Amino acid sequence: MSQLRLDLQFFSGEKTEKATPKKREDTRKKGQVAKSQDVNTALLLFFIFIAFIIIGPFWKERLTGLYQKVFTEYLSWEITFDQLHIIFIDVLSYIAITIAPIMGIALVIGLAANIIQVGFLYTTEPLQMKLDRINPISGAKRIFSLRALVELLKSVFKIAIVGTITFYVLWSNKDEIMMLSFGSLDGALSFLGQTVTTMGISAAIALLILAVFDYAYQRYDYEKNIRMSKQDIKDEYKNIEGDPLIKSKIKERQRQMAMRRMMSEIPHADVVITNPTHYAVAIKYDETKADAPYVVAKGVDYVAFKIRDIAKNHNVVIVENRPLARALYAEIEIGHVINETFYQAVAEVLAYVYQVERKA
Incomplete structure (x- = not known):
């Protein structure tokens, strides 16, 4: 009965709530x-x-x-x-x-x-x-x-x-x-x-x-x-914060744009370190931009598949290293340089990549 009464108040517009600060x-x-x-x-x-x-x-x-x-x-x-x-x-x-x-x-x-x-x-x-x-x-x-x-x-x-x-x-x-x-x-x-x-x-x-x-x-x-009624509070929240549906669409659009920017950086990467199926992290080293290698793209499952696919199409070397791929994905954000703890492992991967490129 209590739950039913609350629902009726919500739909009837009865003003039972204290006014908001706004x-x-x-x-x-x-x-x-x-x-x-x-x-x-x-x-x-x-x-x-x-x-x-x-x-x-x-x-x-x-x-x-x-x-x-x-x-x-x-x-x-x-x-x-x-x-x-x-x-x-x-x-x-x-x-x-x-x-x-x-x-x-x-x-x-x-x-x-x-x-x-x-x-x-x-x-x-x-x-x-x-x-x-x-x-x-x-x-x-x-x-x-x-x-x-x-x-x-x-x-x-x-x-x-x-x-x-x-x-x-x-x-x-x-x-x-x-x-x-x-x-x-x-x-x-x-x-x-x-x-x-x-x-x-x-x-x-x-x-x-x-x-x-x-x-x-x-x-x-x-x-x-x-x-105020419950509906008044809900409408006020919408006016202040925006419609949740519109906000979700904006966030989805922002995610899509960020994804496209990330995918456009993969062809310029030096190496893609994989799990090999679940994780993928693209690394690049450019002395003019950073003092250490940095992450240009990363993803799991479907995104990891897309990263590997783009890397193959643009002849970017793919190296399988499960512990390193998981650790880099968990700790390093896109655009950030790697930590000192990863210097040795990433340096060995890049040395291998440069060796492969020289042979090629």
Whole structure:
């Protein structure tokens, strides 16, 4: 039954296998990665409120300075277009300098949160125009999909958590809030700043905890979406390595070409050492090419027969030496010089060949 189930999965195309490294790389290039937006939001919220605590005195000084400048300087100016333009540029520059630290922190944390999750990734694939995105049927499927339902439930749950934390912080400080009208302005601003940062940091910590679970879910969903069937893996292997049938034909063609080159060298050999029927090794000695004799062709059975046949047709001397033929075939590759261990035996064979040629 187990074997039958595996076979059915193979032919049905069911995606049960983990994605291959190539599939992961391809989906990453398309911008499809395991990423939780909640991680970005939680980290951004947390560090921004931490920054509020650090730069709180700076902001207080800047805002009170702007308040004083507006009511002590700008109100005494004559209202003209040029004066309004100056006031507008002055106030805008003042506000830009005031919020610049927060904007810088938000930019750095936003980039860091993405790098932590997916690393450095630059792709324009998600920005490309795709017709299926404006297809109402595909859009309806995305809206009413399981993923959309999960995202809706997550959003409702996050709103409930943040609302509960905010209400708890306010309720815990309700007595102080009621007494704000009897205190000083500095005290009220300090209390409000402390309360707001407490609510923000508490909500950010809660969202960060939820973000850990959301990232785990996004990771699981990503792995599920990029699963492959056995046929997908087989097709990918074919695309990378090539069709096995084509590769076998190429290798066969290469073997044929190598065989033809080897056979073309036999007429130039000095001697063919044989087994005499099973092995044949063609030897040549050329001082201009090598310091020692080298093998130009070798083979067994049918190839050995062809080597002997070509040698006979071109009057190449054939010498029967069974141990030497076997040893040369086993240890020396085509085009390589012989080892020192064969020098004596091969020298005796070549001396015999040269003697026969001189007599002839």
